[in-house]
Amino acid sequence: MSQRLSQILHRFRGPLLAxxxxxxxxxxxxxxPLADRLSGGGWYVPGSDSLSAVxxxxxxxxxxxxxxxTxxxxDERNLAGSPEFDRRMSQVMREVTADKRLETTGGYGWLTLSGHSRQEFVGKDGRTAVTMVGLGLDDxxxxxxxxxxxxxxDHRYAPQGLRVAMVSAGTFWGEINKLSAEGLQKAExxxxxxxxxxxxLLYRGVVAAVVSFVVSVTAIVLxxxxxxVLAAHVELSIFVQNAATMIGLGVSVDYSLFIISRYVDELTAGRDRTTAxxxxxxxxxxxxxxxxxxxxxxxxxxxxxxxxxxxxxALGIVVVVAFATLASVVVLPVVLHLIGDRILWGRLPLRRRTSGEKGRASGEHRRTAGERGHRWGSVxxxxxxxxxxxxxxxSAALxxxxxxxxxxxxxxxxxxxAPASSPVRQGFDAVREQFGPGTASPQQIVITSRTALSASPDAxxxxxxxxxxxxxxxxTAVRSPLDVLRAVSPERPLAGLDAAVFSRLPGDARGTVDHYVSADRHKIVLEVIGDDxxxxxxxxxxxxxxxxxAAGISAPGLHAVVGGETAEGADANTAIGDAxxxxxxxxxxxxxxxxxxxxxSLLLPVKAIAINLLSLGATYGVLVLVFQRGLGAALFGFDPSDHLQxxxxxxxLAILFSLSTDYEVFLLRRIREEHDAGADNTTAVADGMARTAPLISGAALLMVAVFGAFALTGIMPIQQLGLGLAxxxxLDATVIRLIVVPAAMRLMGRWNWWLPGRRPTPASASASASARASESSGRA
Incomplete structure (x- = not known):
């Protein structure tokens, strides 16, 4: 089948290339337009209270x-209460909210209130004021x-001594999107x-190295x-671009390395391009x-x-890996067919090479590969x-x-x-510093009544x-319209929502009520301000x-849901934990x-899974030390927090099990090949290591380089993912493959290949030996 596929690719190389x-x-x-189509959302769980509240x-x-x-x-030049502060603050807020791009639907805060009512919206420093603004823009x-x-x-008002920031999920995720794109460029x-x-260094050839990029570029661009196209119709997270690039680049160079290395080995052994x-x-x-x-x-x-x-x-990674695989087994072979022996062009000189002759170069290649393999086999x-x-x-170290x-x-x-230099981050920090840590992210209870709240028996x-x-x-505080309504209805505050009673309230008080109570008077919002x-x-x-x-107030005609940033995160955690x-x-x-x-084999998969769990646990432990306990704050440039993303x-969990299994398959296939050819367990493991360890080490080095670059340049979630993968x-290429795997396979002995009912025959062993001899000829 491989021979036929090779011939087909050779025959139709022109149309396939086109x-x-x-x-x-x-x-x-x-x-x-991908970057503009990606969304900062995706954190809401369908059917959750946090989504219902929003x-x-x-x-x-x-x-x-x-x-x-918000x-x-x-105002860095004036204090609240002064005429100049009021003038400058009013001018800035009116100009910003009048921007047609915002599609402002209303506001509540310093700009809409007057006199003493404004004091609640002035910060501790006496220089900062806030106004909540409703927008007609979807997320x-x-x-x-x-x-x-x-x-x-920011550019317009900073020279005037005014720091202006818009604090919202939209500005935050827009900033993260920009930082994500910048981090992607730096990583690239x-x-x-x-x-x-x-x-x-791995190929010791310029052409082979460049050809590897064909697979990477193909997979990532496609x-x-x-x-x-998908993002134009469904919501896709902004993290797709970074994750797909990081995994796609790592996987595609690995896959191309496996195929090109074997192809070069066969060419240097004297085979024609189709057979190779x-x-x-x-x-x-x-x-x-x-x-x-x-x-x-x-x-x-x-x-x-x-x-x-x-x-x-997950979708981004699935698609990029599928394209990397397709490019490796279709596009790459077409390119190799086209260039043939020219894959050996641009060979870097080896230390032992004294002549440019092709035969001498081939001999040097095989001898060096054999020496490297012998060292791995000895280990x-x-x-x-x-x-x-x-x-x-x-195991103890892991x-x-x-x-x-x-x-x-x-x-x-x-x-x-977000970095401290970002205007968006500065806006969030200003709200927290001037109005309390929890003010920028209040916890919101939305209560819905079947009847108007003013007449509800459950009021x-x-x-x-x-x-x-x-x-x-x-x-630290609970914001609601109840204190305002008590001015006209002390015993039953919500009765103050009745139109006749409500009209007696001052204008500022009516604005406060309308901010927390819906126009139909069936919904009311309570905002709880925490201290962190x-x-x-x-x-x-x-x-x-x-x-x-909130659950305690439930009644046939009353329903309450809790939303806000904390509720959103808790519901997301619950969804992940449940799944x-x-x-x-x-x-x-x-x-x-x-x-x-x-x-x-029944037992080798169990061994592979157990080893992967050890590696995963060690990775989690290091991430906790670096990001959760802050040991890497200086190196990676982030603010320590008490959690991972x-x-x-x-x-x-999913990516590491997948990538580790890649190396497991590559190694054990070769060990199995040696075992089926008649080698005893120890010899099969040593020879399999000798033949695959140099390539696995090179492939791992490529992946570590790719993932490490994202760990150093990305935003925090991508840093955590990149460092964890690197x-x-x-660990997989060193401790696992070099120590744990050979030691475990030596202890398991004949149980490595145990499968009930399996009866290997001499013919099959002979066939395996023949295939091995055919495929390995010319290798040291």
Missing amino acids: LWLVALVAAAIAAL QSMRSGFADRGASNL LVVT GTARRVLPDVQQEI LITFPLVLLILL TFGVMS LAIALRTSGRTVLFSGLIVVLAMSSLFLVDLNVIRSI ARQIMRRPVLFLTLA LALAVPSLDLHTFTPDARI GRVTALQEQLVRLPHV YASADRSRALLDAIRSA LPEVVAVMLAVLYLMLLVTFR NFVPILL LAIA
């Missing part, structure tokens, strides 16, 4: 809109529009030259084109196809998580002489690294992932709820208390069955 170029150009054009507040209120922001203005449009508006107003500037250098390519496809190509299928199936298990941000990232034999000692030491993972906590990103429950909320620990960041442990504990209190057992079960079942079919651990791959 089709590939057309697809590449079309995808590149389609990908141009949806309830999007319409029906006088000054709340499809999206909302306009924060600091996606707000994310695209607000960053440009923010940049303009670091990664591409570094990967090219590593490929030059993925971006598909994602851009057929052998490369039958060996490395089959491994690449199988590995790509494993990654796609394992990542597909993440679709069980009912959270769009995770499904978006494996040394380890297998004392398997218990080495397995114990390696378990020690895993200990901090027992303290792992997760939550959604907050404003602290007393609302009043009692506010009194209960004020007494909760970590609550939205993602802090105290805020999460407060959320539990608020939800418990995690299913994700793990499906993923492990897929991996076990795939490895069972591949190796025809909630999608990082589950993504690492660390895990480094």
Whole structure:
């Protein structure tokens, strides 16, 4: 089949090349608007209370809109109460809210109130004032529009001694989108030259290194084109672009490395291009196809998580790996057919090479490869002489690294992932500093009554709820219209919503009521201000208390839901936690069955899964030390927090099991080949290590370089993902493959290949030996 495929690719190389170029150009054009189409959303869980609360507040209120922001203005030259402060503050706020791009629907705060009512919206420094503004922009449009508006107003007013910031989910995610794009560009500037250098060292040839980039460019460009088309119709997270680039680049260079290396080996052994390519496809190509299928199936298990941000990232990775696999087994062979022996052009001189003759070069190549392989085989034999000692030491080291993972906590990103120099971050910080830590992210209770609240028999429950909320620990204030309404109806505040009574309130008081009560008087909002960041442990504990209190007012005609940034994160965590057992079960079942079919062994898949769990635990432990406990704050430039980003651990679980299984398959296929050829267990393991370890080490080095670049240049969630992947791959290529695998396989002995009912025949062994001899001839 491999021979026929090689011949077909050779015969139709022209049309296939033309089709590939057309697809590449079309995808590149389609990908141009991708960044503007990606969304900062995806954190809401369908059917959750936090989503219901947001949806309830999007319409029906006088000054709340499809999206909302808090306009924060600091006058560095004047103090509140002075005529100049009032003039400058009014002018700035009116000019900003009048911007047609914002589609302002209303406002509530310093700008709309007067006299003493304004004091609540003036900060502790006496220089900062805020106004809440409702916008007609949906979340996606707000994310695209607000960053440009923010940049303009920052440049316009900063020279006047005015710091103006728009604090909202739209501006925050718009800023994250911009930072994400900048981080991607920086990572690419670091990664591409570094990967090219590593490929030059691995291939020792310029043409082979450049050809590897064909696969990478193909996979990433085609993925971006598909994602851009999809993003025009469905919501996709802004993290898709970084994740797809990071995984796509790492996987594609690995896959191309496996195939090109085998192809070059066969060419230097004297085979023609068609035969060399057929052998490369039958060996490395089959491994690449199988590995790509494993990654796609394992990542597909993440679709069980009912959270769009995770499904978006999973989709991006699935698509980019599928294209990387397709490019490796179709596009790459076409290119190799076209260039043939020219893949050897631009060979870098080896230290032992004294002549440019092709035969001498081939001999040097085979001798150097054989020497490298011999060293790896010797290491494996040394380890297998004392398997218990080495397995114990390696396992103990990994378990020690895993200990901090027992303290792992997760939550959604907050404003602290933006740099302190960002105007958006400065706006969030100003609100927290001037009005209290929880003011920028209040916890909101939306209460809906079947009848008008003024006549509802359950109205007393609302009043009692506010009194209960004020007494909760970590609550600094509860904002509602009840205190204002008590001025006209002391005993039954909500009766003050009756039109006849409401009209007797002053204008500022009516504005306050309309901010918290819907126009039809069926919905009321209570805002609870805590004393910490939205993602802090105290805020999460407060959320539990608020939800418990809100549940207590439920009645046939009254319904309450709790929303806000903390509730959004808690619901997302719950969705991930609820889906995690299913994700793990499906993923492990897929991996076990795939490895069972591949190796025809019941126990080797179990060993592979157990080893991957050790590696994953160690990776989690290091991430907790670096990001949760702040040991890497100086290196990575972030503000320490008490949690990891909630999608990082589950993504690492799926990606690492997939990528580690790639190396497991590549190594064990070769060990199995040696075993079926008649070698004893120890010899099969040592020879398999000798033949694959140099390539696995090179592939791992490429991945570590790619993931490490994203860890140093991305925003915090991508930094966590990048560092986790780089660390895990480094552990896999060193501790796992060099120590744990040979030691474990030595101890398992004949049980490595145990399968009930399997009866290997001499003929099959002979056939395997013959195939091995055919495929390995010419190698040292």
